[in-house]
Amino acid sequence: MHDHRSYNQLKVKSIGIDTYKEHAIYMRIDCEICNSEGFTSLTRLQVSANGQTIVATLMAVLSNLVRHDEAGLSPEAMKKLGVREGDIINIHHLKPVRSFAYVRGKMYDKFFLEDQLMQIIQDVAKGQYSNIELAAFVTACAGDNLSLPEITALTRAMVSAGSSLSWSSPVVLDKHSVGGLPGNRTSPIVVSIVAAAGFTIPKTSSRSITSPAGTADTMEVITRVDLGIESIKNVVYNTGGCLAWGGAMELSPADDILIAVEKALDIESEGQLVASVLSKKAAAGSTHVVIDMPVGSTAKVRSHDDAKRLKQYFHEVGESIGLNVDTYISDGSQPVGVGIGPALEARDVLSVLKNETEAPADLKHKSAALAGLMLEMVNYSEKGKGKADALQFIENGKAYEKFKTICLAQGAFREPPLAQYQFDVSSTKAGVITEINNRNLAKVAKLAGAPKSPAAGIEFFAPIGKKVNAGDLLFRIHSESTGEMAYSKEYLASIEDLITIQ
Template sequence: MTDTLALVPAGIDTYRQPVVYMNEDCHICRSEGFAAQTRVRIDLEDRWIIATLNVVGRGAWLDVDQAALSASAWAALGARAGDKGAFSHPEPPVSASMIRSKAYGDRLDQAGFAAIVSDTLDSRLSDLELAAFVTACAGERLDEPETVALTRAMQGAGQTLDWGGRTILDKHCVGGLPGNRTTPIVVAIIAAAGHLIPKTSSRAITSPAGTADTMEAMAPVALDAAALRRVVEAEGGCIVWGGGLALSPADDHFIRVERPLDFDSTGQLVASVLSKKAAAGATHVLIDMPVGPTAKVRSEKAAEALGVRVSAVSNALGLNLALHISDGIAPVGRGIGPTLEAIDVLAVLRRAPDAPADLRERALDLAGHLLDLAPDGVAGQGRDRARALLDSGAAEARFMAICEAQGGFREPGTAAQRIEIHAPHAGLLTSVDNRRIARIAKLAGAPRQKCAGIRLLVRLGDRVDEGQPLYELHAETAGELAYALAYAESQTGVLTLSEEGP
């Protein structure tokens, strides 16, 4: 008997959580006392990972002398066909006691947070332990010094891009507003103005589209740090997926656990945003905070509290920061979903007569504010400069150049399945529920299916006739279309119409 098993790929996507599958009759399971959910160390040559065990019943698909690895575990271990791994109990994570301390109300310093971040990246912490950490930090349980310490610990765990002391502009929206895809437009304007704006963005986790998803409908986004630098040096800006760049890499692990819990934590939100901005080498950052009853930031009071914390942590990190409070009452543009949002972005950049005016105006507000924030900016003149760059076609030309530098531009596609949702009665459109309209788009397949989502056909304040189309569902398959349609038809108040006639 040995402590090794043949490694095989399970072909199962567990996102960022390494998982190992072993037969219940495996001699290692019996001798080591491994059971379901046991944390297991797997060594292969000079590499190792810690994975969570799932036990496969006897006579099932896995032989007793094999261990199957999830996709993330296989990649992290660098396994190949024919490899054998050694299995053992891992040492208890050093940071477990720090998580318990925080759960009991103690304050942590940067060393404590750094230990938690390090154990997270090494997969030493189980999802239960990560959930305990996220819970212990929820609400207002992280004070200002702790938020600074966590931000620095998260940034320090990955690489930080060095731009040689040059001014680097960046922007971030705290989210919660479907269709608010201003980033590609802002990046194009800022780069056309001669500034550097290396924009790293996320893919959607719980929304119908992230900026990276929308950009990927037009150009490649999975660039490494060297390719990112080449694009920025050539064109002044980029819009790439940050997940492959090791910039604040622990953040995705925390988000993976935090999202299903649906906890609001000012400290963790600030640490998430600013650790990535600092890691990207930003010197001047604009934070957009849409405020609305169904947005992520639901009140002016909440926006004020978040702004105070963001400003304090930015000062501690040496970032020049500006805040932009925007209207978060209803979705922006017409499209909700990667391709549909990309179509809106291109319409604005191409100055199409039917381009969504609200998306254009929001992008100009943000680009103007960011130009004002730059060291050579003149207060109050940024928006006019941004408009001139957009209206002249300079922003469009720069966006196309950025796309080509990232691997080539492609026109967004169209969904195979579509159906219109009609008004049940006449009235004035008085509200849109951001959360539920986003859920419908997700049920239609977004963002996994790039062309899936919703195309809005009416705007707030429009008078609508009975039977008039309110929005159009887009899906790639009939099954996904039916799934989204069933939910949409079961809901009231997604789009609220007053009872008065038009």
């Protein structure tokens, strides 16, 4: 029964299955180890080799996908362990994660102590929590279950579980938008204005996960965004700003893990949201942060009461951890600008920065309002004068100059492409636009190919309040392939409530 391996060892086989944040290990359910240890599917295992250890969830194999002396691992798990096919790995039952006892305590309505949240978040960041344990933690924190001291402690714990940046400037600005409205691409404009005014604003952004474009996707149309931490520092040192992708920085790794579970459960936990946003800003070395908070029935924040409470949380937690936070409550009922999708949004951004007459006025004014609030926070502008000052930077061309400088420092400045295929969608009746389903609109853009095909997406010409006649253009779909255009139109034909005309 014994061979050269010892009791808890198997040979690695490479299995190209990506199980997202949770590693998986594929073992024959009738192998010696599963038999003797009583392992079944979903058992949490500790897998080690070369002094490295990962936690993995067992997937029971019933076929010849792996042999009895083999264990399948994903490429990412193999990389973390530093093993190749045929290498020997050690497999043990995972000892219960000790900090999960505090999560159980929370279910019995206990308060989290700061040190307990620290341990939980450290374990989450290390990948010790299974997806269902993460779901239990997120659920136990949801509703109004976290007090302000707990949200503050959670924020601190998230900061200390990741890496942090520091800057030589005493004032470092940043912004964040709560909940993605299609086309809400204010960041490139805000950064250009604030940096043009002489301030440090090292803005990093995410790529789209479920939306037609993230700021990083939009900026990638114009310049390089995939910069290492040293390059980002250089760009900021030379230009005051940056518009890079932040994904490589691991500023709040626990938060990235929790967000995936919250998204899957569609839970809008206020405490988690505040901790998530502010921990990333604190870790990025910011001192002054403006929160863009769109309010609307298909936005993340649905009512002005919710917005008011959330605003208070942001301000109080920010104060506790030494961040100056201000909030800009805006209209979340419809897209901002005309373009939806990386290149089309980039066109809007460039049009505003170039101060073109046909530039989308809503995007221009919202960006100026956000930048103006920042200029007031740092006493560059008098109270109530910030927006006018910000508009000045757009109109005198200094913001556009700064934008070009930042792009060139990041490695390129190029014109956005135009998609090969267009399809116009016109109104079938006369009336006034009264409502827009932002979620369905985003899906049309995604099916057309955004953000994978940067030029794909939508040009949107039907803002709320606009009068239209039958035959008037409502929006134009852009696509790089006839197949994707067909998918987009197929979906369009299947829905009814995209744009309400009355």
